[in-house]
Amino acid sequence: MREAFTYTQNSQINVVFNQKKEKSAALPFPIDEKVSHAPLEKMEKALNRLVGMSEVKKMVKELYAWLYVYRKREEAQLKVGKQSFHMLFKGNPGTGKTTVARLLSDLFREMEILPKGQLIEAERADLVGEYIGQTAQKTRDLVKKALGGVLFIDEAYSLSRGGEKDFGKEAVDTLVKQMEDHNTEFILVLAGYSDEMDDFLQMNPGLPSRFPMIFSFPDFSGDELLQISGQMMEEREYRMTTEARKRLSRHLHQKVIDHDAHFSNGRYVRNLIEKTIRRQAVRLVREGAFDRDSLLTIRTCDLALDDERFPLNADEAFSTI
Structure with a gap:
């Protein structure tokens, strides 16, 4: 299988799969031996230690190509625009989502997309407070801690399970505002079960368009x-x-x-x-x-x-x- 990124008007990325026989470890593009691709080589070494996840690995490699060309266009003073790298990870527990998030945070740092590249892991309790006014502040503090790196929120769908009176909605609304205010200063990765994450995206009309990349993590055989x-x-x-x-x-x-x-x-x-x-x-x-x-x-x-x-x-x- 080989995949390539295509772009829509709202900068979302769709993964197009074309049938082609090739080794799963093969790069999706030729490498010029005169050009240093140390971040890719390091990423490949880490990916090769992971079992399965063939499509995820291909997406990560193509993400590298995208970031590399992005930098080259900047150097050539071509139009690049402000890109959003926020992501959704869909899959069951134990399918490698946190591991891949950690690898991507390193890649974004080495590609100079993020200055620090730290991975901040969080869950509902880290965002939602018990009293009025706590939730928005806790969420802002968490984003502040993640600036320059990646904020990884596991089981993000749990923010939508408390009903109208629950503070989870306030946390989501605050996240959306922080994504707008600090769009290029951190990367938000929301993870959880596939179906639940689809429902979660309906919680705020501004959510779907803010996640241009979606990674699916299948169960292991x-x-x-x-x-x-x-x-x-x-x-x-x-x-x-x-x-x-x-x-x-x-x-x-x-x-x-x-x-x-x-x-x-x-x-x-x-x-x-x-x-x-x-x-x-x-x-x-x-x-x-x-x-x-x-x-x-x-x-x-x-x-x-x-x-x-x-x-x-x-x-x-x-x-x-």
């Missing part, structure tokens, strides 16, 4: 979740036995099929790996086996799976070797 778990194990210097890997694979594929409402993709895998490592530690202490191979190895009985018919407690795990 069972194979991708298994790959993520393998990366996490490797980073922590652990390895699974063949049977443990097969058991984990079956478990993760089943989680994807079940599509549990509380299933949080990558976050679930991270929590599973951390619990598994603790279970392995308990087993090793009970066994008294601390040679290198034992310290490295994760067995099937170590896996902290929530679909076990008879979940093992610590003492039971010691006896099932």
